[in-house]
Structure formats: structure tokens, C-alpha cells
Amino acid sequence: MHEVFEHTADLGLRIRAADLPTLFAEAAAALFAAIVEDLNTVRPEQRMEVELPADEREYLLFDWLNELLYRYETQHLLCNRFEVKLDEAGLHGIAWGEPLDRDRHALSHEVKAITYHALKIEPTADGWLAEIIVDI
Amino acid sequence: MAKETFYGPLEQIEECCWRIPKSYKEGMRVDGLIFADERLMAQLRKDQAPEQVANVAFLPGIQRASLAMPDIHWGYGFCIGGVCATDPDEGGVICPGGIGYDINCGVRLCHSNLYYQDVKPRLRQLVEELFRHVPTGTGKSGHYSFKGKEMTHLLAEGSRYLLQRGLATQGDIDFTEAHGRLDGADPDCVSERARQRGEEQCGTLGSGNHFLEVQIVDHIFDEQAAAVMGLEKDMVCVMIHSGSRGLGYQVCDDALHSLRKAPEKYGIALPDRQLACAPVHSPEGEHYIAAMRAAANFAWCNRQLLMQQAREVFEKVFGRKWQELKMNLVYDVCHNIAKFEQHVVDGKQKRVWVHRKGATRAYPPGHPEIPSLYSKIGQPVMIPGDMGRASWVLVGQPGSMEKSFGTTCHGAGRAMSRTQAVREAGSRRIDKELEARGVIARAQSRKGLAEEQPDAYKNVDEVVEVVDRAGLSKKVARMRPIGVIKG
Numbered sequence: 234m235h236e237v238f239e240h241t242a243d244l245g246l247r248i249r250a251a252d253l254p255t256l257f258a259e260a261a262a263a264l265f266a267a268i269v270e271d272l273n274t275v276r277p278e279q280r281m282e283v284e285l286p287a288d289e290r291e292y293l294l295f296d297w298l299n300e301l302l303y304r305y306e307t308q309h310l311l312c313n314r315f316e317v318k319l320d321e322a323g324l325h326g327i328a329w330g331e332p333l334d335r336d337r338h339a340l341s342h343e344v345k346a347i348t349y350h351a352l353k354i355e356p357t358a359d360g361w362l363a364e365i366i367v368d369i
Numbered sequence: 370m371a372k373e374t375f376y377g378p379l380e381q382i383e384e385c386c387w388r389i390p391k392s393y394k395e396g397m398r399v400d401g402l403i404f405a406d407e408r409l410m411a412q413l414r415k416d417q418a419p420e421q422v423a424n425v426a427f428l429p430g431i432q433r434a435s436l437a438m439p440d441i442h443w444g445y446g447f448c449i450g451g452v453c454a455t456d457p458d459e460g461g462v463i464c465p466g467g468i469g470y471d472i473n474c475g476v477r478l479c480h481s482n483l484y485y486q487d488v489k490p491r492l493r494q495l496v497e498e499l500f501r502h503v504p505t506g507t508g509k510s511g512h513y514s515f516k517g518k519e520m521t522h523l524l525a526e527g528s529r530y531l532l533q534r535g536l537a538t539q540g541d542i543d544f545t546e547a548h549g550r551l552d553g554a555d556p557d558c559v560s561e562r563a564r565q566r567g568e569e570q571c572g573t574l575g576s577g578n579h580f581l582e583v584q585i586v587d588h589i590f591d592e593q594a595a596a597v598m599g600l601e602k603d604m605v606c607v608m609i610h611s612g613s614r615g616l617g618y619q620v621c622d623d624a625l626h627s628l629r630k631a632p633e634k635y636g637i638a639l640p641d642r643q644l645a646c647a648p649v650h651s652p653e654g655e656h657y658i659a660a661m662r663a664a665a666n667f668a669w670c671n672r673q674l675l676m677q678q679a680r681e682v683f684e685k686v687f688g689r690k691w692q693e694l695k696m697n698l699v700y701d702v703c704h705n706i707a708k709f710e711q712h713v714v715d716g717k718q719k720r721v722w723v724h725r726k727g728a729t730r731a732y733p734p735g736h737p738e739i740p741s742l743y744s745k746i747g748q749p750v751m752i753p754g755d756m757g758r759a760s761w762v763l764v765g766q767p768g769s770m771e772k773s774f775g776t777t778c779h780g781a782g783r784a785m786s787r788t789q790a791v792r793e794a795g796s797r798r799i800d801k802e803l804e805a806r807g808v809i810a811r812a813q814s815r816k817g818l819a820e821e822q823p824d825a826y827k828n829v830d831e832v833v834e835v836v837d838r839a840g841l842s843k844k845v846a847r848m849r850p851i852g853v854i855k856g
Contacts, residue, residue: 237788238788239786239788239789240443240786240787243445243787244787244788270814270816292629299622303562303566303619306566306615307562307565307566339814340506340813340814341814341816341817342576342577342814342816342817343506343575343576343577343856345470345471345577345615345618346470346618346621346622347622348445348470348643349445349446349625349642349643349645350444350445350446350641350642350643351445352642366445368445368470368618369576369577369787
């Protein structure tokens with residue numbers, strides 16, 4: 234699950250999940266939920282893969298979201314379904330979505346960038362929590 | 370991270386200036402200084418912006434003080450509204466977070482020979498045409514495309530490249546800060562990713578707080594300066610607020626990535642990883658500076674092309690050439706940038722890297738870098754406010770070099786977070802409310818309009834009052850929006 238939290242000029246994303254791969258997948262959904270008003274209007278018709286080398290947990294989450302944002306901006310591909318595997322080599326992600334169609338997709342924010350500010354991933358009693366602030 | 374009140378020390382040392390002494394935190398190299406009056410200071414304490422002013426004082430080579438303008442608010446790493454100068458000869462650093470993702474985000478103003486009564490009957494048509502013609506919002510490609518060698522030229526030469534392409538005039542160049550081009554820009558230092566993000570975005574507005582507004586001169590405070598700028602009461606002007614789009618964001622992102630390990634490598638202790646930086650004289654520092662300058666050149670081209678498109682719309686709606694409508698550029702300023710500038714520090718002439726993160730250069734009269742037309746009045750400064758109340762035109766003041774490295778504020782500053790603004794708006798129709806105030810507004814996203822509603826911002830008049838009283842810049846004219854397009 235994910236929600237937004239207060240940040241004066243920008244937008245904070247707070248994500249909770251039972252395990253780390255789900256946390257990463259949910260974080261991607263949170264990112265696209267900030268971009269498009271209703272994620273349910275996106276059809277998971279196209280598939281793309283993302284491979285990232287291992288790094289610190291926080292940096293890997295940052296890189297994953299950043300890669301999706303870059304592909305959205307250059308290929309105009311909106312995604313709403315994600316699968317993530319994490320192992321020693323790094324992250325293997327799959328995202329499903331479709332090209333932006335302004336007639337069907339009401340856009341919400343232009344996310345300029347993912348920021349490192351107050352970026353965190355931490356264990357909780359029932360899983361994991363991540364917080365990330367995106368620049369609007 | 371919760372929004373927390375700042376409980377650290379804030380000593381009032383002048384009517385409009387407060388100090389965070391360097392003794393506040395171990396590691397601060399200089400004091401923090403915030404320009405604000407008592408009222409604004411009461412608001413500023415409510416979040417962590419003052420803490421960020423203190424954090425910036427950790428940066429190696431910082432000169433005089435870590436400064437903040439009265440419109441500061443909580444940013445990431447640097448507060449928005451922060452100013453810091455570093456001396457490369459004293460181990461000074463360049464800090465991408467002190468410039469921001471939107472490199473050379475800035476504002477330009479162009480005037481016209483139209484007055485409110487000429488435009489009022491056709492205002493709706495004008496705004497609709499602007500909204501149709503000027504690309505706004507996210508995921509939108511523009512009317513222009515710059516690929517390969519064209520992009521290389523644009524990044525290296527800035528607005529001058531558009532002059533060669535017939536998309537700018539000599540006047541446009543003369544009245545742009547730094548003539549629309551920073552020397553030392555190296556297109557080879559701009560990544561392929563950044564180029565890709567930018568190739569179809571030059572001449573697009575973006576979203577967030579960016580806007581293109583039709584404004585009228587509402588009130589003149591300095592007749593002489595206004596006359597020199599060609600501003601008269603009720604005159605119709607166009608104000609544009611945008612930056613370097615995806616290209617600049619990517620340049621910043623690339624730099625932060627390459628600097629992940631730099632603080633360790635160079636032995637720089639930092640209280641926040643978003644303050645990642647490298648010495649100016651280091652491979653990482655030099656690479657970023659060359660790329661940042663190229664992104665700044667891209668941003669000037671972006672604002673130039675936005676203005677050009679606005680001129681085209683005016684031509685269509687009013688049936689006259691823009692030259693006949695005298696839609697000339699008054700000035701263009703950047704408010705997210707670092708520049709290598711000459712300043713006097715401790716009685717010595719020095720060249721320092723002045724970082725302005727949400728702060729505007731405001732050079733005093735007689736400064737050699739301002740256009741000769743404005744030499745007697747000081748550098749024009751455009752301060753965007755909110756879309757319901759006002760924006761401002763100011764000029765630099767004598768004494769600002771000593772007080773703030775020739776810098777003033779950049780806007781109103783947010784009073785509400787985006788989520789709070791949407792909550793407050795509820796089911797209200799912000800566009801209808803604006804219309805009742807005489808403003809026609811069009812935006813791609815209704816949520817965007819709610820987030821940017823006038824009440825989400827501090828009153829820009831109060832911010833401007835402080836920089837005027839503090840002697841950082843002087844009021845020339847208050848501008849009132851009548852037509853707004855946004856992403």
C-alpha cells in the first residue's frame with residue numbers, strides 16, 4: 234500500500250509492504266499514482282524489463298524509480314503493474330503499461346525527479362516501510 | 370519525515386535580518402543569515418528550512434554566511450531561497466543541490482503596446498489560444514525538436530543559437546541575464562539521457578509552479594525605473610516562468626549519482642546526503658559545472674521559444690505583427706543557478722561560486738554586467754507571485770553586493786503543502802473563483818490548479834516588502850494576472 238505525505242513544495246511517497254520486492258513494486262505504483270490521476274485507467278498491455286546492478290538498498294530503490302521515470306519521459310509509457318526480484322546481482326524488474334493517451338489518461342503531476350532527501354527504507358513490525366520525496 | 374518546528378537559535382540582528390550563530394551546530398563554518406520580518410519569521414520557524422540554512426554552512430569554502438531570502442521554504446538539502454558563495458581557492462565546493470533539479474529555472478517579462486481595455490474583450494480567446502498553442506503539462510512534446518548537432522549547438526551557445534536560427538532577436542539576447550549563454554558549457558558533459566529528455570521539450574512550459582501569464586501593470590512604485598523599462602500603468606505584459614525541463618533535471622540527477630561517494634572521497638562531512646558536493650577543482654566538480662552551464666543555456670532557449678510562441682498567439686489574436694505590438698523582452702532572470710562571480714569578501718576582491726537556489730541575482734546600478742539601458746536604475750528582477758494576486762518587477766539596490774552577493778528573493782514561497790492545498794480546495798472550482806477575480810485560468814490538471822491556488826502561497830507583497838526594506842532590491846511595479854496557462 235502507498236500514500237502521499239506532506240512536504241512543503243513537493244510530494245512525499247510512503248510505502249508499506251510485507252517484503253522488499255513488494256515494497257519496490259508498490260513504490261513504482263506510488264510513483265505512477267503521482268503522475269496519473271487514476272491508475273486504473275492504465276491498461277497493462279506492454280511489458281518492459283529493467284535490470285539494475287546491486288547497490289545500497291535505498292540507492293537501488295532510487296535507481297528503480299528513476300529508471301521508470303526516465304522511460305516514462307522519453308517513451309511516454311505509463312505503467313501500473315510491477316514485479317520485482319532482488320538478488321545479489323541487483324534488481325530485475327518488469328513493468329506493464331501502455332503509451333500515454335491524453336483522451337483517456339488524466340494527468341496529475343509532472344515528477345521532475347526522485348530526490349535523495351530523507352530517503353529511507355526500514356523494517357517495521359509487519360514488514361517494510363519506505364519514504365521518498367519526489368520533486369514536482 | 371514529519372514537518373517539524375525549528376527550535377534552534379534565531380537572533381534578530383537587524384529589522385529584517387536574523388542570525389543562526391555558527392555555534393549552533395558543530396561543523397558549521399559560518400553563521401546562517403535569514404532575511405525576514407517578524408511576521409514571516411513566525412511562519413518560517415514552522416518547518417525545517419532554518420535547519421537547512423544551518424546545514425549549508427557546513428560546505429567547504431563557504432564565504433561570509435549561509436544566506437536565505439524571505440521566501441525560503443523547506444527544500445531538499447538546500448532550502449529553497451538559499452544563497453551560498455564558495456571560494457575554489459579555499460577548497461570551495463560546487464553543490465548541485467544548491468542549484469536544484471530545474472537548472473536555470475527563471476522568469477522573463479515582455480511588454481507590449483496593448484492596454485487592459487484593448488485586451489479585455491478578447492481575453493478569453495487569447496487565453497484559449499495560448500493554451501492551445503503553447504505546450505503545457507507533463508509528457509508533452511513541443512513544436513520544436515533539437516537533435517544531434519543542433520542540440521550540441523544549442524547547449525554550447527544558448528540563445529545565440531536561436532538568433533542564428535531566426536528564433537530570437539538581438540534585443541532578446543541583450544536583455545537576457547548573461548546574454549542567454551554561460552561560457553564554459555560543454556555539451557559532451559551532458560549525458561545521452563539528458564539530451565533525450567530534452568530534445569522535444571525546448572519550448573514547453575512543464576507543470577508544477579511554472580506558468581505563462583498575461584498580466585497588466587497594476588501599480589507603479591518607481592516612475593523613473595518603470596519608464597526606463599517601458600512599463601506604464603494598465604500595460605499588458607507576458608510573464609513566463611519555466612526552466613530547463615527534463616534535460617536539466619537529468620543533468621542534476623546524473624551529478625548527484627556521480628557524487629554519491631564524493632563527500633567520502635574528498636573528506637567532506639555533510640549533515641544531509643542531498644547536499645552531496647565536490648570541490649570546484651576536482652574532476653567531478655568540473656564535469657558538473659560544464660554540464661550545468663549547458664543546461665542553463667538550454668533553459669534560456671526554452672524561455673525564448675515560449676516567448677516566441679506567445680508572440681505568435683498575440684499576432685493571431687490581434688492581427689498585427691509582434692514587432693508592431695512592441696512585444697519586446699524587458700529582462701530575463703534565472704533563480705536556480707550557480708555562477709562564478711566577482712565579489713569583495715573581507716576587503717578582498719575574489720571570484721566565488723555563488724549558488725542561488727530559488728533566489729534571484731539583483732545587481733545594483735552601475736554594475737558592468739547589466740545592460741547599459743538599465744545601468745542607472747539597476748538590474749530588473751521579476752518575482753512571480755501566485756495566479757490570483759500579483760507578481761512584481763524590482764531593481765537591484767546599492768549595498769546588495771555586500772549584504773547578499775547581489776541577490777534577492779524569487780517568489781512568494783508556499784504556505785501550504787500540495788496535499789494540504791488539494792484538501793483545502795475540496796470540490797471548489799478554483800478556475801471559477803479566479804474568474805470572479807478577473808483572471809481566466811486554464812490548466813491541464815484540475816488537481817494542479819488546486820495545488821497552485823492563490824491561498825497555497827504566501828502573499829508575495831509581504832515578501833517583496835521585506836527585500837525592499839532590507840535594501841536587497843527596490844519595488845518598481847506590481848503586476849496583476851488576468852490570464853494564466855499552466856500544466
